[in-house]
Amino acid sequence: MNKLLIALLGTVLFTGTSVAQQQTYFTNPVIHGDVADPSILRINDTYYATGTSSEWAPYYPVFTSTDLVNWKQTGHIFTEQPEWTKSSFWAPELFYYKGKVYVYYTARMKSNNTSYIGVAVADSPTGKFKDYGPVVEFEKEAIDAFVMEDKGELYITWKAYGLDNRPIELLASKLTPDGLKLAGKPFSLLRDDERQGMEGQQWFKKDGYYYLIYAINGCCGPGSDYAVAVARSRKLEGPYEKYEGNPILHGSRDILSIGHGTITTTPDGRMFYLCHAYLPGSGFYQGRQPHLQELRFGEDNWPHFVTGEYASLVQPMPFTDCVQEPVADFFDDFNGSNLRPEWSWNYPYADVKTEVKAGRLQLSGFPKEESKSGEALCLRPASSDYILETGISNQNGSWKGITMYGDNSCYLAFGSIGDRLQLKVIRDGKEQQLADLPLPSPALHLRMQVKEGLPFLFAWSKDGKSWNSLKHGLSEETIRSLIRWDRVARPGLYHEGDENAPAVFEYCSLSYQ
Secondary structure (H helix, E strand, O other), X not given: OOHHHHHHXXXXXXXXXXXXXXXXXXXXXXXXXXXXXXXXXXXXXXXXXXXXXXXXXXXEEEEEEOOOOOOEEEEEEEOOXXXXXXXXXXXXXXXXXXXXXXXXXXXXXXXXXXXXXXXXXXXXXXXXXXXXXXXXXXXXXXXXXXXXXXXXXXXXXXEXXXXXXXXXXXXXXXXXXXXXXXXXXXXXXXXXXXXXXXEEEEEEEEOOEXXXXXXXXXXXXXXXXXXXXXXXXXXXXXXXXXXXXXXXXXXOOOOOEEEEEEEXXXXXXXXXXXXXXXXXXXXXXHOOEEEEEEEEEOOOOOEEEOOOOEOOOEEEOOOOOOOOOOOXXXXXOOOOOOOOOOOEEOOOOEEEEEEEEOOEEEEXXXXXXXXXXXXXXXXXXXXXXXXXXXXXXXXXXXXXXXXXXXXXXXXXXXXXXXXXXXXXXXXOOEEEEEEEEEOOOOOEEEEEEEEOOEEEEEEEEOOOOOOEEOOOXXXXXXXXXXXXXXXXXXXXXXXXXXXXXXXXXXXXXXXXX
């Protein structure tokens, strides 16, 4: 770590931070991999987080932590798709109320393909959620919910008019006491008259003011310039005054863009904002990753970030006894009775069938509608440099192997079909064979090495020890064309063909370099 950077960080910490805290730091992101639009919640001494799962199932990954820095995935909000939904599972928001945990989430409605806000309830963030369907159905879209209790009543706010030829607004409405329906007419909190963009809001009350912390500018993709702004009002309904020093947080040399998050507090009342950010360079290929930044109020009664308005990867540790753990390699020998929670699959394009039994994974299924894609069972990479490896123990007429999967029209696959070993790329729905040779062995180990987010080396082995590199014509231009900002390509296992002729895998590992 740069000593000058540490010294500078120490000088900008607000008075009252302990000496021990000034001497210990962590590095963002705190949750590695593509988990956009994070929501955070504290219950007693445990923190819970979830975020966008987009076109991957299961829906909305759930993470837990006791120190805000080290997180472990425990499961998902939904293991089955809510009946009213079609796709695009975005921006879930956790809310704890009267001993119950609510999640207000965005998804496209099956009947009209419009994004609305649904609600589900559970006894705990890691419990089974019961879905109650849409709570906000408004105009052409309603996304990015946030819920606040004020004077014993519940209010919900959301982003509206993002698809209309009119300024975006943050609208709000009172909720019924059970939090499941709107009560009353929606009203406007803030209007995007400057056409900067406005979404992903946090709404809270402090010292007689109501505050809205929200994201502005472009959210996504290589040109993203997301930033964080704030407005306040003496009244819940407004009018809200925008801070003249906006944005209060934006990108820097080390962070491409940052925004869309929520605030949690520590037991002693300190405020931490968990939001997502892109990293520049090869880090971009990990997608929008959750970053943690501490907030404090200044004498002007406006919130400010402890390390300044330029987002920083290096942050003071929230707790003095906390040590940040290194990113761990992933290994699954399929000896459990169920899939591990880190696995995800391409639900819009295929019905995926998995069976874990006696140290083997059977993967099969069939494409949905007119999709030509097979079944992709994937992992969120925690680094842009890694090696994916697996062992295949069967031979049949189905395609089976490893993949770098974006969506049904953009992916590559390396594996076997019948008595052939092949590497193929599907780009804009068109398939191209890059390698085709006789299958060296019915049971085979496969390897894909990824550097700076891009796969460049493919190899096979009969014993998992002696490896043979595959010659291929995969260009960097072709690889880069597979990247989708909203569905960052994920490495994983792949099957395509008869659902009664599954791919059988012995293990899968993701080793970070």
